[in-house]
Amino acid sequence: MKQIFAIGVGGTGAKCIEALVHLHACGLLAGDDGTPSRLGVFLVEPDQQSALLTRAQTAINRYGALKVAVGRNSDNFARAELRDYGQWSPLTTSSGALSLDQVFPKAVLRTQATGVAALFDCLFPPEEQQADLEVGFRGRPPIGSAVMSRINLQKEAQVGQWQQMLSDIQTAAGSGEPPLIHLFGSVFGGTGASGVPTLGQLLKNWLKSQSLSSVQVQASLLLPYFDFEGVADDDTGVHAESRNFQLNTDAALQYLRTSGKACFDRVFLVGSDIKARFGFSIGGTSQINAAHLVELLAALGVRHPLTSTTGYAHVLSRSDHTCIRWDDLPDDERIGEGLARGARFAVAWRNNVSHDIADAQKVPMRTFLSGAPWARRFFHPAGASASRGGRPAIRDREQLTVQTAIDQYCDTLLQWLNQISSNLGSGFKQELLSSQLLVPSDRFENNLSRVVMGKARPRRPAKNDTVEAIKVKMDALSSERINHRGMAGLADCLWNLVA
Amino acid sequence: MRGHQFILLAASVALGIIWVYIIQNWIFLNLFAGLLVGPGLNLNDYLQTGSSPAFTVLWAGCFSALLIWIAQTLSGKPRSSKETRQMQPMWWIAAVILTIFGWLCLAWFTVFVWSVTGTSPAAGMNSYPVPAGGWIVLMGFVVLDVMLLFWVPTLLASPRTYRLVVPGAVTLLGSR
Structure with missing residues (x-):
């Protein structure tokens, strides 16, 4: 490694x-x-x-x-x-x-090395010597x-x-x-x-x-x-x-x-x-x-x-003076795929899946499942706290801790992605990510097709590039393809399918 | 909509047609003849011109509602479990309307059509004299038909995240 x-x-x-x-x-x-x-x-x-x-x-x-x-x-x-x-x-x-005159004590220098003290005064004006370096x-x-x-x-x-x-x-x-x-x-x-x-x-x-x-x-x-x-x-x-x-x-x-x-x-x-x-x-x-x-x-x-x-x-260097695209990044295929996956995951998780899980805390599990068949692949369908078939309850404290950790990291990632795609300087633009979509939102975001721009955007029709389509895929996956259950398993599955 | 759901949808529609046109009439003739036949009522006549047209119209209503349901769920873009679940009241409303519609059809073809058109289903009668027990049986069959012609196909063929939204689906299909 x-x-x-x-x-x-x-x-x-x-x-x-x-x-x-x-x-x-x-x-x-x-x-x-x-x-x-x-x-x-x-x-x-x-x-x-x-x-x-x-x-x-x-x-x-x-x-x-x-x-x-x-x-x-x-x-x-x-x-x-x-x-x-x-x-x-x-x-x-x-x-x-x-301050600099404390790092190099001038009083000591003056008595023990007058030449060095003079050099110190020559190199650093008084305001620099006394400036608070905190x-x-x-x-x-x-x-x-x-x-x-x-x-x-x-x-x-x-x-x-x-x-x-x-x-x-x-x-x-x-x-x-x-x-x-x-x-x-x-x-x-x-x-x-x-x-x-x-x-x-x-x-x-x-x-x-x-x-x-x-x-x-x-x-x-x-x-x-x-x-x-x-x-x-x-x-x-x-x-x-x-x-x-x-x-x-x-x-x-x-x-x-x-x-x-x-x-x-x-x-x-x-x-x-x-x-x-x-x-x-x-x-x-x-x-x-x-x-x-x-x-x-x-x-x-x-x-x-x-x-x-x-x-x-x-x-x-970049190919266009006023714009940066995926092609301008080194190893752009791999970088584009990785950052696109990260951006799309953060939007899908933070602005959709996580809200769904929050909704599951308010209604009986069976009611929640009737609108979220994908959830039964990762969580116990009866909402039982005891794990059966490796599926924990969606309300387990441990699972909610994992959810919070994923939410918080997604917030940080979204903030960073939003800033790198919007903080560009006058007359300069980027064709990498849609900054306006890279913000935490209480709205359920479904459309993922506009999160990433240019060649790094997954090649699938926009109407199929939705969080709902991913949920449908999760529901249809064979058991062999779901190796982990619970919140982490759900995030892992989303990470794999969102690319 | 997955491939097997198309097959289940087609199978349940075909089964519905066989039920309404063949099996149901056979049941009326052979199992409930005693309850349906009242004084002066010819059951064969009634099945041909009274109940069959009523159940045919009900079948058409259920089939139309099924198509609307499939079209709605296929074109829907639910963003959340909550939004998906909002289709559940719609399903119940459709089921209740279909049931009431079925009962009204029975009433129309048994009683009102004769009064409105001024015709007579049999000599000396201005409507079919279905006994009270017969009415209960017929009304029960309307409920059964709505279940067979609407609930079963929507249960088996609701697509995507609507897969478990039909009542009973979580219990019957939740482990699939």
Whole structure:
């Protein structure tokens, strides 16, 4: 089984991890033999209040809860394994320091190393020295680099989340297919631009010291793909400014050209000339940037086969300047099929099947069955709480827990799919998914034919592409084709039939 | 609608025709003649010009209702169990109307048609003198006919998610 260790650095890195988790849930990180890879995720972010970090963590937690709830009661749905290594802040190594002049105590520097103190003053203006770093590195890579360079991976490998992940990397490297370490982050902000190359280099050095040369370290580096709407007020202090994005990017790419190979075995560079617009935020809970297609493309770098191409830096382009289609995605047949399945499942489950199950809680089972013959394949027709023939009652508390886990993950997936298909930037459109259908709704959605656009849409007549048609198929399936019962079995069956 | 449902539908319609035109009359003649024949009533005459036309019209009504039911359920796009179940009251309304319609047909061909047309079914009679017991038997057969001509075909041939919506279907077909 292939093992992938993904590290998201900063807010954009967290968003890429969110995209990666959804790709994983859609079965798109499988190995060559089709076996789902094991994905480990780790979030590095000084801004522990970041809404983007919370979003990524929510996706991770909800998929994790789904996986636990479904357990082994499924053949294809939620089969991918996910290990959450948690969140880590580089400021935790600085003894509680929250500003640069606390990380590098100036009073101490002035008495013990006046030259270094002078250099510190020369490199960092007073407002940067005193800026509160609890909201991140404020779009300033030099601040991030100064903090990140103090990380001692050998020391971190002894404790906490790093210890768990590095230990797993060691174990994975010693068993079969070498694992892959993939870092995500922007090169135009603060945390990602400073953290990704630094961590890449630290990891490569650590792997070398452990004689784990088979482990590849690669990164998806995000070039500018959004601008800020609005500006900061006078009290904001040092903050990220979109006018600096290009400058930061140029500096990062220059560094990558000269020293990139010391950090990564290969990189994937992806951005957008048509920028999405996000409201200005210094960080923290107010940083609620919607998910973006570029983050999906960055996450797809993980799937890029190690042997398919040589070369260090990989870039991607689209065929139409104003529009993106399935053809523009790498390995578009497989990606289109996987994402289409995920989108159609989420709509069918969250906006139809789950509502039906809620209805079943209000009426006698026999009454419910008279309008839902498919349900008897998965649930006991008498509604008995004791399992008979492997079919639990539709009102079993355990079954309802599974339903809640699936509902919650579907909500997260729908939100992400909706945002990547609607948050595009002025004058740019996509022909991948119908964003207006990718929202949780109390209406029973039946028509699935418009959820996916273009070539990834299943080739069947629109009038037959309905949730009802799937329910009819479920009712008619032979018993041999239904391997699992209960809520998980129903979800698994829907997952198989919705494609 | 699945292939076997078409076969069951055709079989139940064919059985209905045989029932109404052959078996039912045989039962009236051989099992219930004592209850149906009243003073001055020729049962053969009554079966030919009274009950048979009434049951033929009932059969036509049931067949029409069956076609409407199949067309409705085939073209329906229920989005939920609740929406599917909304057809259940429709089925009951159809069944009740058919039953009342059958009774009215009996009354028409036994009593009213003669008064309205001013003709006589037999010498000295302005309607067929069916005894009370006969009426009960005939009315019971209307209910039986509605079951055979409407309930059975809809039970066996309701398509897709409507498969179990007909009364009794969950019990009889729920394990299939």
